[in-house]
Amino acid sequence: MALLEVSQLCVEFPTRRGTLRALDNISFGIEPGEILGVVGESGAGKSLTGSAIIGLLEPPGRVASGQIIFDGKRIDNLDQEAMRAIRGRHIGAIFQDPLTTLDPLMSVGKQLIETMQTHLKLSDRDAKARAIQWLEEVGIPAASERVFAYPHQFSGGMRQRVVIALALCAEPRLVIADEPTTALDVSIQAQIITLMRRLAADHGTSIMLVTHDMGVIAETCDRVAVMYAGRIVEIGPVENVVRSPQHPYTEGLMGSIPSLEARVARLRQIDGAMPRLNAIPQGCAFNPRCTKVMDRCREERPDLLPAGTTEAACFLVQGGAR
Amino acid sequence: MSSRIVLEANDVARHFDVSRPALQRLLAGEKKRILRAVDGVSFQIVAGETLSLVGESGCGKSTMARLAVGLYAPTQGSITFEGQAMHAALADASLRRKMNMIFQDPYASLNPRWRVRDIVAEPIKAFKLLSSRKDIEDRVGQLLTQVGLSAHDGEKFPHEFSGGQRQRISIARALSSEPEFLVCDEPTSALDVSVQAQILNLMRDLQERLGLTYLFISHNLAVVRHMSDDLGVMYLGRIVEQGPAEEIFRTPRHPYTRLLLDAIPDISAVGRQRTPVGGEVPSPISPPSGCTFHPRCALANDRCKAERPLETKVGDVAVACHAVQEGRAA
Numbered sequence A: 001m002a003l004l005e006v007s008q009l010c011v012e013f014p015t016r017r018g019t020l021r022a023l024d025n026i027s028f029g030i031e032p033g034e035i036l037g038v039v040g041e042s043g044a045g046k047s048l049t050g051s052a053i054i055g056l057l058e059p060p061g062r063v064a065s066g067q068i069i070f071d072g073k074r075i076d077n078l079d080q081e082a083m084r085a086i087r088g089r090h091i092g093a094i095f096q097d098p099l100t101t102l103d104p105l106m107s108v109g110k111q112l113i114e115t116m117q118t119h120l121k122l123s124d125r126d127a128k129a130r131a132i133q134w135l136e137e138v139g140i141p142a143a144s145e146r147v148f149a150y151p152h153q154f155s156g157g158m159r160q161r162v163v164i165a166l167a168l169c170a171e172p173r174l175v176i177a178d179e180p181t182t183a184l185d186v187s188i189q190a191q192i193i194t195l196m197r198r199l200a201a202d203h204g205t206s207i208m209l210v211t212h213d214m215g216v217i218a219e220t221c222d223r224v225a226v227m228y229a230g231r232i233v234e235i236g237p238v239e240n241v242v243r244s245p246q247h248p249y250t251e252g253l254m255g256s257i258p259s260l261e262a263r264v265a266r267l268r269q270i271d272g273a274m275p276r277l278n279a280i281p282q283g284c285a286f287n288p289r290c291t292k293v294m295d296r297c298r299e300e301r302p303d304l305l306p307a308g309t310t311e312a313a314c315f316l317v318q319g320g321a322r
Numbered sequence B: 001m002s003s004r005i006v007l008e009a010n011d012v013a014r015h016f017d018v019s020r021p022a023l024q025r026l027l028a029g030e031k032k033r034i035l036r037a038v039d040g041v042s043f044q045i046v047a048g049e050t051l052s053l054v055g056e057s058g059c060g061k062s063t064m065a066r067l068a069v070g071l072y073a074p075t076q077g078s079i080t081f082e083g084q085a086m087h088a089a090l091a092d093a094s095l096r097r098k099m100n101m102i103f104q105d106p107y108a109s110l111n112p113r114w115r116v117r118d119i120v121a122e123p124i125k126a127f128k129l130l131s132s133r134k135d136i137e138d139r140v141g142q143l144l145t146q147v148g149l150s151a152h153d154g155e156k157f158p159h160e161f162s163g164g165q166r167q168r169i170s171i172a173r174a175l176s177s178e179p180e181f182l183v184c185d186e187p188t189s190a191l192d193v194s195v196q197a198q199i200l201n202l203m204r205d206l207q208e209r210l211g212l213t214y215l216f217i218s219h220n221l222a223v224v225r226h227m228s229d230d231l232g233v234m235y236l237g238r239i240v241e242q243g244p245a246e247e248i249f250r251t252p253r254h255p256y257t258r259l260l261l262d263a264i265p266d267i268s269a270v271g272r273q274r275t276p277v278g279g280e281v282p283s284p285i286s287p288p289s290g291c292t293f294h295p296r297c298a299l300a301n302d303r304c305k306a307e308r309p310l311e312t313k314v315g316d317v318a319v320a321c322h323a324v325q326e327g328r329a330a
């Protein structure tokens, strides 16, 4: 049974000029020990999906319809108190913004110790030893010397690693990791990825990994979901999505990756911009930018259906007819 | 071809005192603890070109970036901007306007209580670049459009944007003062590849059109290769290899540069276990003796442990490594 099951999730922001639908009918599941990657254009709704799961949507944002089921129980309708008990202990979150997660007035060690002692039974001494151990796990040099340093004394990437340690230290069953390695250089990234893979393999921890780094996705994930304008446009096993993307947006995304092999005059980009939430076109949301658009795409909205070796929401490829 | 030097760093260092409070330190009988975030860095950036700094997290890139726009004063050494000492350049509003910085943390650098249009307009007003409200509004709209947002987005507050959208707001703000020298600290780290391509193309266009000069920092080496004329590889506060970027990417000479290039993830590597980088970054508070890279270096010998390597020129590239100098780093 899937540890997390999201079905037909819609998230909306009521505004004075009407309701903005930021997530539109999102469905996916994550199995125990599975790492699901989530990629997509900036503003596509990746972070909102994570916030909805952990019950931290910023008001006036709200779950308008759909369900989120964690470990067999519905969690999208829990009250603040009940959700807080699950968050941290069973679902750990690494936010995209490391500075807001860290308390600037408390040393990083103290923050780790408090988090662990809130959720696990640990003596002060054991908690301190574990705090140092976690800092070492995420690659902070001289961890025992620096355990009581304050966040501003750490570099951007070091702070990001402290946030990762904070999310993992209570040993949650599901980790929502929103761009956990963006500020990290490749070698530390490799270390964090190895750590996440080990948690998934040895402890059955499930991970939802939001990142725009396709290299990280390719190396870490079992499956990957591609989002565009609040919808999932493609989902499938990582090697299939990366090697033979079905949806034209995914194809464009793969083509924009700068290559290390050569310096080109211009990087390929997908022309145009993602539609704003109050102006999502009718039919397929990608149709104004799609080079393969057909009449039907401007009227009907494609569902997420099997296409080739993945599932894609595109009329062109559905039924494996590519 | 002229090659005017816009920014020059001469043996620049920045140290931080990370000792415990004086009384506690006295009671425990500890010595002061000094962290050498940047420790003797020299480089020049030519007008219209891009120098990139790369290196592992914590090696001192952001500290160097802040030094380069005068946000930190150097503990040692000197920095000149357009031929003026940094403190003199900062005192001169017409020079100060010419430099700006995109910060690594886009969240912390946007005032949450201001509307986006006011955030982007702030430098325009501060330096009195435009005066009429209409002109300012148009310019803000144009800047937002350039970074792939829309003029209407100016009405909103930062929290209403996604991570990558906020990063683009800070890029729009940095461009609004029409800088000639721009320090970009991980400017596209929160952007998906297609928006990243758009921003990087924009930055290169501006460079070609207006002759902008960049100090560029990114941990994404493919992006760095795409953007750079020159490259400096930093390790524990020092530059261990610097020179033309293409040359270094093609033939990395310093053992640390080689290790960095080997660790790059790549999309053809589905499910592959990456060769983890051997060893961890040592503490910058008590760095290793001699060549600070020696505990992780396969070529280290006794001389490396005792003697700090000086820069040696190999063609256009300067490398600080005994093995390279002795010709045993083939």
Ligand SMILES: Nc1ncnc2c1ncn2[C@@H]1O[C@H](COP(=O)(O)OP(=O)(O)OP(=O)(O)O)[C@@H](O)[C@H]1O
Pocket (backbone or CB within 6 Å): A013, A022, A040, A041, A042, A043, A044, A045, A046, A047, A048, A049, A058, A059, A060, A061, A096, A277, B159, B160, B161, B162, B163, B164, B165, B190, B191, B192
């Ligand atoms: N508080 C809010 N009020 C109004 N709109 C919001 C709010 N928070 C997010 N949005 C909008 O919802 C959309 C999705 O945002 P989200 O943060 O999930 O994007 P994302 O996919 O994580 O993007 P990125 O890669 O840039 O982080 C964006 O268009 C954003 O502007």
Ligand SMILES: Nc1ncnc2c1ncn2[C@@H]1O[C@H](COP(=O)(O)OP(=O)(O)OP(=O)(O)O)[C@@H](O)[C@H]1O
Pocket (backbone or CB within 6 Å): A152, A153, A154, A155, A156, A157, A158, A183, A184, A185, B016, B017, B018, B035, B036, B037, B056, B057, B058, B059, B060, B061, B062, B063, B064, B104, B284
């Ligand atoms: N204000 C400060 N006080 C004390 N130490 C600091 C301060 N700022 C930075 N440091 C330390 O200086 C070193 C270099 O930090 P810097 O932010 O320059 O690294 P970086 O190369 O930008 O790393 P990253 O890639 O993680 O952003 C780190 O060890 C950091 O802990």
Ligand code: SF4
Pocket (backbone or CB within 6 Å): A247, A248, A249, A284, A285, A286, A287, A290, A291, A292, A293, A294, A297, A302, A313, A314, A315, A316
């Ligand atoms: S449904 Fe039509 S517009 Fe949408 S991606 Fe497929 S071909 Fe393009």
Ligand code: SF4
Pocket (backbone or CB within 6 Å): B254, B255, B256, B291, B292, B293, B294, B295, B297, B298, B299, B300, B301, B304, B309, B320, B321, B322, B323, B324
């Ligand atoms: S000086 Fe010695 S230890 Fe340092 S990089 Fe060169 S060979 Fe390795």
Ligand SMILES: [Mg+2]
Pocket (backbone or CB within 6 Å): A046, A047, A048, A096, A178, B162, B163, B164
């Ligand atoms: Mg996000």
Ligand SMILES: [Mg+2]
Pocket (backbone or CB within 6 Å): A155, A156, A157, B061, B062, B063, B104, B185
């Ligand atoms: Mg930095």
